[in-house]
Amino acid sequence: MPTWEFACGDTSGSTLFTQNTTTYLALAGRMRDVTDEASDQTKVFSTYTWANLYVRVKTFSLDVNPALRSRVGGVNGNMLTTLTGTGVFQDTTNTDSLVSGNLINFVMTIAAGAGSMAITIVGSTLQDTGTNATLAVASNSVNAPTVNFGLTRFNGIGGMVGGNTAILATTESNVQYTIRRATTFTNLRVTILTNSIDAGTTVWRFRVNAANVNQLVNIAAGATGAFEDTTNSDTTVAGDEVNHQVVTSGAAGSITPRLAQLAHISTGREVVSASNDTVANSADGFFGAEADGFRTTAESDAQIAARAAFTAANLFVNVITHAATGGVDIFLRRNGANSALTVNVPDNATGFFEDTTNSVSVAVADTYNYFLDHGGGIGTILVGAFGFANGPTDAVTGGGRGYPGQMHNRRPRAGRLGQGFRVPR
Secondary structure, eight states: OOOEEEEEEETTOEEEEEEEEEEEEEEEEOOOOBSOOGOOOEEEOOOOEEEEEEEEEEEEEOOOOEEEEEETTEEEEEEEOOOSSSEEEEEOOOOOETTOOEEEEEEEEEEEOOEEEEEEEEEEEEEEEESSSEEEEOOOOOOOOOOTTOOOOEEEEEEEOOOOTTTOOOGGGOOOOOOOOOOEEEEEEEEEEEOOOSEEEEEEEEEEEEEEEEEEEEEETTTOOOOOOOOOEEETTTTTEEEEEEEEOSSSOOEEEEEEEEEEEEEOOEEEETTTTTTOOOEEEEEEESSSOOOBHHHHOOOOSSSSSSEEEEEEEEEEEOOOOOOOEEEETTTTTTEEEEEEOOTTTTTTEESSSSSEEETTOOOEEEEEETTTSOOOOEEEEEEEEEEETOOOOOOSSSSSSOOGOOOTTTTTTTTTTTEOO
């Protein structure tokens, strides 16, 4: 049965969890402290065993020991770990049985006391019933973006909803992600935290190759909560570019999305660290595998250990702006060393870069993350998304286009044929 790895991350460890609080964390995307649980819940669409709770603590000055645990349908689940200091904490014993329609997230409870704590990664796994059913999730929290009336904006399928300045992208190509297998996307779902749009219907869509496809949800003026397309589906093929779009209505007001997700049937899953406007990088840095796209200089802050074996392929980078000289190399790291998955971004080049040649086997307990090698040059490079395709070793075979690296069935697209190729803008 396929086992899918998920993580929510705040690689820089900028969120401080303080005493006498209860906060909620999403399954995947950007990890921040949220007091409104409903808007941070992810919905599942198959039968799963939810397991392998994994927490990485960056700083710890609390005089109490907080508990972090799973939640299913707003009720405490079985997975639980008590955090007593810095380092990695795991629950490798307890599991939660999920059925289609369950809403899941994590809860952090800190008793009264003194001090604070910063976490960089919370991870878990979903083992499905053998249908290759998985999820693409983007989320945010305190800095959830506000989109004013009468605008068209875009977001990626993973990583953060919005960016460092709490906005959605104005340029669609900045948030597109390349799919490398035959994939059927369903159940487009978005949660809306606030909505003061005064009239009309705001539309949140799934987009393929910068065009409208079937899935969308309609959000009435003033409406909040979860909105889901339970009818339509969209099938993509290798080489298709995918993303979300929102078109707001009205003549006044704004809307605040917090989480956007898609269910999909595929032999692989995109593991994405992304932000629409992440901080420009002027030096070497490490990035979490599935997080907010922020850089850290301490690799341990970005690392997560594999809890199921998988094959990583198709390292993908979306470069928004680039003024760094000397070229930039980007790697998937495994156990603190550069792996075979790498792309080179030449001087001043922007667009999509991808390693379509190499793949890397990741074993249980191997750590993995991204690394941007700035080289000896000067200047900055702004990367909107890092990603790779996770192909579980126990994925169901047949019915797809192969995994990984079987490119003969993909739709030909200019600039996609080799390692590190760029698609011009």
